[in-house]
Amino acid sequence: MALVPYDAEGLGIQKFYKPLTTYKFVNHTIQIKQDWKQLGVAAVVWDAAIVLCTYLEMGALNLQGCSAVELGAGTGLVGIVAALLGAHVTITDRKIALDFLKSNVQANLPQDIQPKAVVKELTWGQNLGNFSSGKFDLILGADIIYLEETFADLLQTLEHLCSDHSVILLSCRIRYERDQNFLKMLGNHFTVHEVHYDLEKDVHVYKAHRRNHKEDL
Numbered sequence: 001m002a003l004v005p006y007d008a009e010g011l012g013i014q015k016f017y018k019p020l021t022t023y024k025f026v027n028h029t030i031q032i033k034q035d036w037k038q039l040g041v042a043a044v045v046w047d048a049a050i051v052l053c054t055y056l057e058m059g060a061l062n063l064q065g066c067s068a069v070e071l072g073a074g075t076g077l078v079g080i081v082a083a084l085l086g087a088h089v090t091i092t093d094r095k096i097a098l099d100f101l102k103s104n105v106q107a108n109l110p111q112d113i114q115p116k117a118v119v120k121e122l123t124w125g126q127n128l129g130n131f132s133s134g135k136f137d138l139i140l141g142a143d144i145i146y147l148e149e150t151f152a153d154l155l156q157t158l159e160h161l162c163s164d165h166s167v168i169l170l171s172c173r174i175r176y177e178r179d180q181n182f183l184k185m186l187g188n189h190f191t192v193h194e195v196h197y198d199l200e201k202d203v204h205v206y207k208a209h210r211r212n213h214k215e216d217l
Contacts, residue, residue, distance in 0.1 A: 016044040023077065025053050026084040030108045032075045035100060042074045042097040048143035049074070051203040052171035053081040055196045061167065063087040066137040069161060071122065071154070072144040073097075076104045082140065083109055083117040090136075092122035125153030134163030142171045148178045155185055158208075162190075168208040173201075 015021075016036040023030045023045075035043040056063065056078075064086035070079040071092055079091035093101050102119045109117055122131065139161055144154065158168060168190065174180060186192055186208060196205035 021045055023050070023053070025057055025081045028084055028108070030077065030080060032077055032104055032108070033100070034075065039097055039100060042072075042093060043100055045075050045077055046143040047198075047201040048171040048173060048203050049077045051196070051198045051201055052078050052140065052142045052169065052205060054198070055169070055171070055205050056081055056085060058196075060195065061138065061169075063138070067135060068138040068140060069131075069136045070140040070142075071124070071157065072141060073101055073119075074142075076101045076108075076119075078140050078142050079117060080105060080108050082138075083113055086116075087138065088116045090118050090120050090131075092120050094123050095121050122157070124150060124157040128157060128160045131161060133160055134166065136161050136163075136166055139166060139168045141169070143173065145170065145172045145179050145182045146175070148181075151178075151182050151185060154182075155189065158186075159189060162210055164210050164212070166209065169195075169205060170208070171203055171205045173203050 016034060018034055021032050021034060023032065032045055034045065063082055066087050068082050068087040069090040069092060070082070073079050073091045073093045074097065076091050079089045082089045091101065091105060098119060098121055105117050105119055106114065139158060162168065172179065183192060183206065190208040191211050192206055192208045194204055195207045
């Protein structure tokens with residue numbers, strides 16, 4: 001089942017048909033291309049991405065010099081903002097979306113920052129050996145919790161990418177009971193806390209990290 005493209009006001013998918021959307025983050029104007037007709041959910045900016053970018057910009061985490069990876073990046077907005085905040089970011093999605101993703105990243109990062117952002121293929125649960133286990137300080141995901149058949153692969157991917165010090169930030173709108181079910185699955189393997197909620201957009205940001213032995217006692 002696909003993610004339902006409707007916001008709380010019932011405005012439908014009109015905003016997704018805009019070929020270009022503009023945002024202001026980290027004192028940069030970011031212009032994101034969208035392509036709903038060709039790539040669907042992978043090529044539009046969802047509210048969860050905007051909320052996660054806002055949360056990152058608030059400075060709860062210091063991204064300067066950290067190693068980050070974005071899962072299911074789509075348009076690349078979150079990865080772009082993370083790079084502008086000083087992170088070295090691997091921005092990932094499935095192969096079909098990579099050219100589109102790469103074009104947004106290259107168009108919105110200054111030349112001196114572009115080396116900090118690498119676009120790379122990642123299909124959850126597949127070829128994880130292409131990514132060093134535990135390499136990343138920060139794992140980012142915006143509105144990636146919606147297809148129940150991907151949950152096990154997503155969880156496997158998170159477990160592979162995380163070290164004991166890694167932080168996961170997942171931004172999502174809770175649409176269905178299955179979304180809550182994924183958070184319960186995540187909680188079986190990680191310590192999970194809600195750290196931000198945008199009331200207007202009805203989007204939650206959850207922070208997770210590996211359980212340590214003391215927490216299990």
